[in-house]
Amino acid sequence: MIESSEQKLGAADIAALLRREISKGFLQLHDRLPPERMLADTYGAARGTVRKALTLLESEGFVETRPGSGTYVVHTPADTSSDAIENATPLELMDTRFALEPHICRLSVLHGRRADFDAMESLCSRMETLTDDPLAFSEVDSEFHRALAGSTRNGLLIWIIDQIGHVRSQDDWTRMRHLTLDARTINQYNAQHRQILNAIRTREPERAANIMKEHLETARLSLTRAAET
Structure with a gap:
């Protein structure tokens, strides 16, 4: 139905x-x-x-x-791992991302190629045009983080980030996104995305990881505030 x-x-x-x-x-x-x-x-x-x-x-x-x-x-119902995806809360998602994505930045420095960085650059440019369109921004934001994972050449990490993308499509996340994404927040995220990409391009793994931690902490704080409203 x-x-x-x-x-x-x-x-x-x-x-x-x-x-x-x-x-x-x-x-x-x-x-x-x-x-x-x-x-x-x-x-x-x-x-x-x-x-x-x-x-x-x-x-x-x-x-x-x-x-x-x-x-x-063409999809056959998945095993119980789909339940974890279905039932994950936005804050659980943020905790999982915090555990993974800083190290993904380090791996991107090690294994990323110019084509990967150029693709992320293009996604940054697109996001910077979408400060007044939270829906479109969120879609391109997801693409950016998938592209970052893809640059690691680590199939398991790529799969996990795809599963996180599924959580971001759940109803709770959609509701939170409408509450948290305004022009000021989007501009802040855009600046952080740029800083992460620049650190990766200049081969500074710890700087990239630390900026990613700041980025995810910003997002987590926004979600926590929205959850209290």
Whole structure:
């Protein structure tokens, strides 16, 4: 049963809602999803946004788009590890990121390539244009942190960061994002992203790790304040 929404949703939000429908069994293996036009009407979004959500789900192995036929569920319900993702709170997510991402910065210094850094530079530039669009900023922010993990060439870390990305698509995180992301906070995050990337480019692993700690502490403080409201 696909839920409708009166709130403006981005591609990550729509992907999260569809992912939940699939994970809970409302959409089952081999089921055909409604057409893009119908999904766009359901979620009050542009068809391009729906298409981007489906592309994201396809990259995660949840659906498969068959030209001329439609989009079908190809995901088999996961083991209990999916429960940890489903039930994780935003603050649990921040604690997990704090344990991992500073060291990811160190590994990026060791294994990252110029193409990786250029890709992150492009993502920084995009985020800096989105101070008044929290939904779009959050999507590109997630891409930046996935790109950072990708630069480590460590498959297990990349997988873990992808799972964290799933948590960031859950309902609680979406609610917190609306409460915490204003222009001032986005500008602060953008400055920190730039500082992290610059430290990685100049091959300063501990400086990059320390700035990442500051960045995550800033985000954690924002979440804690929002949780108290």
